[in-house]
Amino acid sequence: MDFPSFYMDHLAGGRLIIGLIASLHVLINHPLAVGAYPLLTWMEWWAHKNNRPDIDQLAYKITFIVFIVTTTVGAMTGVGIWLSTSLFAPFAIGSLLRVFFWGWFAEWLVFISEVGLILWWFLTWKKANTPEKKRKHIKIGVALSIMSWLTMALIVAVLGFMMKPGEWNQTRAFWDAMTNPLYAPQLGFRTFIALMMGAVFVWFATFFFTKSKRGYEQGTGPRQLRNWVVYRMSHVVLVSLLGTYLFGTWYWSAIPETMKANSSVALLTQEFMSWHGQFQSLLGWTILVFAFIGLGGLGSSFLIPRWALLIPSLMGIWLLGHFERAREFMRKPWVIGEYMYSNGVHKDELAFLQSEGLLKHATYAKHREVTEANKVECGKDVFMLACSRCHSTTGLNGVIEKFTAMYGADKDWDSGGMALFIQGMHQTRTFMPPFPGNDKEAEALVAFIQQVRATRESLPGAQSTGVVVAPPPAPPAMTASSQP
Amino acid sequence: MTMIPLLATTPIPRDLPLPLPLPEGVLIVLLVIFFLVHILFVNLMVGGSVLVTFFEWLGRKDARWDRLAAAIGRTITVNKSLAVVMGIGPLLCINLVYTMQWYSANTLTGHAWLMIVPLVIVAFLLTYLHKYKWESWSQGGWKWLHQLVGLAATLLLLFVPLIFLANVNLMLFPGEWEKVRGFFSSLSIGNVLPRYLHFIAASLAMTGLFLAGWFGREGHEIENTPGFTRPELRRIFYKVAAYVTLAQFVFGPLLLFTLPAAGITTQLYVIIVSGALVGLLTLWLLFRELKSGDERIGRSYVPICVLFSFVVLGMGSGRHVYRQAALAPHQAEIKERTAHYAAALAAFNKQRAAAPPVEQTPEQLFMNCAACHAPNVKLVGPPLTEIAQIYAGNPEGIVAWAKAPGKKRPELPQMPPMIHLGEANLRKIAELMLEKGKAAQ
Numbered sequence: 001m002d003f004p005s006f007y008m009d010h011l012a013g014g015r016l017i018i019g020l021i022a023s024l025h026v027l028i029n030h031p032l033a034v035g036a037y038p039l040l041t042w043m044e045w046w047a048h049k050n051n052r053p054d055i056d057q058l059a060y061k062i063t064f065i066v067f068i069v070t071t072t073v074g075a076m077t078g079v080g081i082w083l084s085t086s087l088f089a090p091f092a093i094g095s096l097l098r099v100f101f102w103g104w105f106a107e108w109l110v111f112i113s114e115v116g117l118i119l120w121w122f123l124t125w126k127k128a129n130t131p132e133k134k135r136k137h138i139k140i141g142v143a144l145s146i147m148s149w150l151t152m153a154l155i156v157a158v159l160g161f162m163m164k165p166g167e168w169n170q171t172r173a174f175w176d177a178m179t180n181p182l183y184a185p186q187l188g189f190r191t192f193i194a195l196m197m198g199a200v201f202v203w204f205a206t207f208f209f210t211k212s213k214r215g216y217e218q219g220t221g222p223r224q225l226r227n228w229v230v231y232r233m234s235h236v237v238l239v240s241l242l243g244t245y246l247f248g249t250w251y252w253s254a255i256p257e258t259m260k261a262n263s264s265v266a267l268l269t270q271e272f273m274s275w276h277g278q279f280q281s282l283l284g285w286t287i288l289v290f291a292f293i294g295l296g297g298l299g300s301s302f303l304i305p306r307w308a309l310l311i312p313s314l315m316g317i318w319l320l321g322h323f324e325r326a327r328e329f330m331r332k333p334w335v336i337g338e339y340m341y342s343n344g345v346h347k348d349e350l351a352f353l354q355s356e357g358l359l360k361h362a363t364y365a366k367h368r369e370v371t372e373a374n375k376v377e378c379g380k381d382v383f384m385l386a387c388s389r390c391h392s393t394t395g396l397n398g399v400i401e402k403f404t405a406m407y408g409a410d411k412d413w414d415s416g417g418m419a420l421f422i423q424g425m426h427q428t429r430t431f432m433p434p435f436p437g438n439d440k441e442a443e444a445l446v447a448f449i450q451q452v453r454a455t456r457e458s459l460p461g462a463q464s465t466g467v468v469v470a471p472p473p474a475p476p477a478m479t480a481s482s483q484p
Numbered sequence: 485m486t487m488i489p490l491l492a493t494t495p496i497p498r499d500l501p502l503p504l505p506l507p508e509g510v511l512i513v514l515l516v517i518f519f520l521v522h523i524l525f526v527n528l529m530v531g532g533s534v535l536v537t538f539f540e541w542l543g544r545k546d547a548r549w550d551r552l553a554a555a556i557g558r559t560i561t562v563n564k565s566l567a568v569v570m571g572i573g574p575l576l577c578i579n580l581v582y583t584m585q586w587y588s589a590n591t592l593t594g595h596a597w598l599m600i601v602p603l604v605i606v607a608f609l610l611t612y613l614h615k616y617k618w619e620s621w622s623q624g625g626w627k628w629l630h631q632l633v634g635l636a637a638t639l640l641l642l643f644v645p646l647i648f649l650a651n652v653n654l655m656l657f658p659g660e661w662e663k664v665r666g667f668f669s670s671l672s673i674g675n676v677l678p679r680y681l682h683f684i685a686a687s688l689a690m691t692g693l694f695l696a697g698w699f700g701r702e703g704h705e706i707e708n709t710p711g712f713t714r715p716e717l718r719r720i721f722y723k724v725a726a727y728v729t730l731a732q733f734v735f736g737p738l739l740l741f742t743l744p745a746a747g748i749t750t751q752l753y754v755i756i757v758s759g760a761l762v763g764l765l766t767l768w769l770l771f772r773e774l775k776s777g778d779e780r781i782g783r784s785y786v787p788i789c790v791l792f793s794f795v796v797l798g799m800g801s802g803r804h805v806y807r808q809a810a811l812a813p814h815q816a817e818i819k820e821r822t823a824h825y826a827a828a829l830a831a832f833n834k835q836r837a838a839a840p841p842v843e844q845t846p847e848q849l850f851m852n853c854a855a856c857h858a859p860n861v862k863l864v865g866p867p868l869t870e871i872a873q874i875y876a877g878n879p880e881g882i883v884a885w886a887k888a889p890g891k892k893r894p895e896l897p898q899m900p901p902m903i904h905l906g907e908a909n910l911r912k913i914a915e916l917m918l919e920k921g922k923a924a925q
Contacts, residue, residue: 076601083597086579462591
């Protein structure tokens with residue numbers, strides 16, 4: 001990649017941070033924005049229709065929590081995915097923005113209306129004090145629910161686009177992503193799990209606002225209100241559970257087909273099959289726990305204690321997290337299917353770089369040619385350019401750890417064998433991009449790894465130690481050497 | 485890495501080999517407009533927070549300032565959400581138009597860039613706490629805590645723009661990138677600090693103008709700001725807008741004259757001076773409003789806002805014209821380098837496609853195995869000597885195993901399947917392995 005390398009040695013290059021920010025975003029967005037907004041709007045509507053100010057009050061209080069969380073952590077983690085990806089994979093996000101501009105632009109417009117509507121809905125709730133104003137207010141809630149869902153639907157298309165192998169390359173079209181065989185099951189699965197988790201959230205939050213036993217004898221107190229909520233949320237849980245199951249299973253059965261089209265060989269498949277199996281059992285268990293809660297809630301609001309609601313929520317989070325990992329499997333070794341490898345090397349420049357050398361065309365490298373004297377320094381630059389987007393040196397997913405597993409901790413590592421391995425590893429480890437440099441650069445990389453093994457010195461990124469710029473190469477002459 | 489070179493080299497990276505989704509001119513117009521909309525809400529958020537902190541402090545002596553501060557506080561939580569969401573558009577555009585410079589600046593200030601996320605989250609949460617605890621934290625020590633929360637949020641909201649400014653500034657000077665060692669060192673490049681002062685002043689002026697309209701409007705419920713009449717509120721915030729704008733006639737030239745020469749053009753001066761002249765006219769209108777009586781103050785609000793928009797548009801365009809000029813040579817060199825690279829790549833790929841495909845020799849095919857299987861030492865897998873013993877006279881056995889390996893040796897990792905090499909190739913490899921293994925014994 002031709003950008004300075006942001007790099008955090010202890011955190012698998014720092015990629016982990018994108019994952020953390022993105023997971024947090026999904027965990028807020030799905031249950032709260034996609035799941036809870038429609039449920040809370042429905043509560044407001046019901047309260048209005050049946051003249052139940054207590055339900056309206058409760059919906060308002062829960063909306064307050066949702067409002068605070070989504071407009072702070074929710075919104076900023078969404079932006080944060082972008083900000084962090086800009087650091088770790090500028091080549092990928094930069095390319096995606098160029099190809100997928102209208103998708104992102106539409107996403108932005110929907111997002112603006114979503115933010116506008118949540119502000120409008122929440123901040124005018126108390127001011128809607130006549131039936132007419134209230135009806136208008138409920139409509140805002142409906143619009144908000146639709147926009148939140150649309151935001152997710154568009155983003156899923158973007159993600160699907162990144163996974164779709166091959167076709168984008170020729171057609172480079174937006175609608176490809178929408179017709180991806182995984183799009184519909186993925187969106188359906190996300191929608192229903194969001195509703196299911198949203199319902200459990202509303203249920204859980206209700207406990208905090210219905211503690212008082214006041215008015216219980218007359219049948220008008222907070223405890224009756226709790227019954228009301230629990231009974232209805234149980235229904236939502238049970239209905240969306242069916243949707244989660246159906247779409248989850250559809251997704252589960254559609255994924256291997258797509259995988260086959262991608263690359264169905266070797267370790268990737270082994271790793272994937274275990275993921276696939278885990279997803280199935282996790283889906284089963286999650287459904288079971290939600291079903292238990294849902295059925296319990298149908299019986300009585302006191303049957304299910306507050307803490308028990310945390311179990312399905314955690315299961316849901318776990319399942320969602322596991323679900324998101326699919327993307328990682330799907331795209332390797334690509335960051336954009338059949339176009340760009342995860343280290344930013346384009347498919348069509350691979351052979352060129354392997355023949356000419358990676359450093360020769362790099363901007364942020366100290367030397368252009370590997371010599372005996374600069375071998376380790378070159379190796380360091382090769383590591384930064386070719387490996388550092390996924391691997392650390394001694395830390396998480398570190399190259400030292402990988403070679404130790406292969407060659408042993410207490411033995412000398414054979415440099416010749418390592419160089420051979422590095423140049424051929426994509427054959428056996430198909431999730432790895434091919435080494436994008438020449439023989440000398442592979443040897444330099446090995447020399448650097450051997451030195452790291454000996455010194456255990458950690459490698460700083462451009463954000464701490466800056467960049468070194470090699471003088472630009474002389475423009476390649478269109479001479480006999482490049483003519484057939 | 486540790487040695488700082490005396491003469492920095494300007495990096496000329498290769499651009500991404502994809503066309504822009506829209507003509508560059510369109511993207512630039514969108515960039516300037518979207519940015520101004522974003523910065524308007526940022527101004528109201530930052531300026532509002534500063535005023536809230538200040539008025540709440542005044543409110544310790546005179547409660548009506550406290551009520552006024554609370555009323556301003558209610559606008560901040562809305563403006564801050566709009567500031568974030570309206571920031572996405574300009575970010576999208578700047579990523580497209582200045583891909584190579586923008587991302588590089590982000591990386592070079594990487595830690596701070598990443599810290600934007602948690603810092604803004606904390607600032608926003610504190611802002612909400614400050615807003616919703618205004619009534620319940622109003623006595624004694626609680627009031628101190630309340631003011632501290634407000635102050636902390638304000639300081640954070642004052643700091644975050646500095647990170648963005650550092651990036652916006654750093655991207656302009658690729659020749660200086662080699663000198664940067666993280667965010668703080670990037671502040672010494674270009675003229676970040678005059679830019680920052682100009683921004684803070686603009687935030688206060690903009691907020692003053694906004695609040696003069698917000699509290700001066702017919703719909704404002706005056707009982708929310710007890711102790712002030714509508715004309716009084718207009719006057720207070722007009723004053724803020726007027727005096728801070730007056731100060732901009734110091735900060736503005738300071739910013740202009742400290743700009744590195746790289747992007748200074750006549751066009752820039754024409755735009756900035758025209759903007760400043762409209763600014764003078766706006767200022768004259770503002771002071772005329774301030775002099776008029778209670779019954780008349782506020783009459784020129786709309787023309788003032790219109791003129792102010794022109795000032796802002798002028799400054800925003802000037803800002804862009806400077807960037808365009810400062811980066812023009814860099815952009816041109818990038819374009820040239822990208823084209824050269826593409827040409828060399830195309831020539832290489834053409835030659836390669838023309839060359840007849842070569843069948844791999846068994847020795848070359850064996851490279852797929854050599855990293856794990858050495859002649860007579862155990863690497864990741866058993867040595868060839870051992871393999872030759874097990875499969876003596878049975879190359880088919882090796883082929884069958886390589887297609888679907890099992891796990892025999894607990895001390896070694898499981899072998900990955902090699903079926904992708906094809907049966908014929910596997911057969912060649914197997915025969916070579918037996919040969920080599922036998923030879924090594």
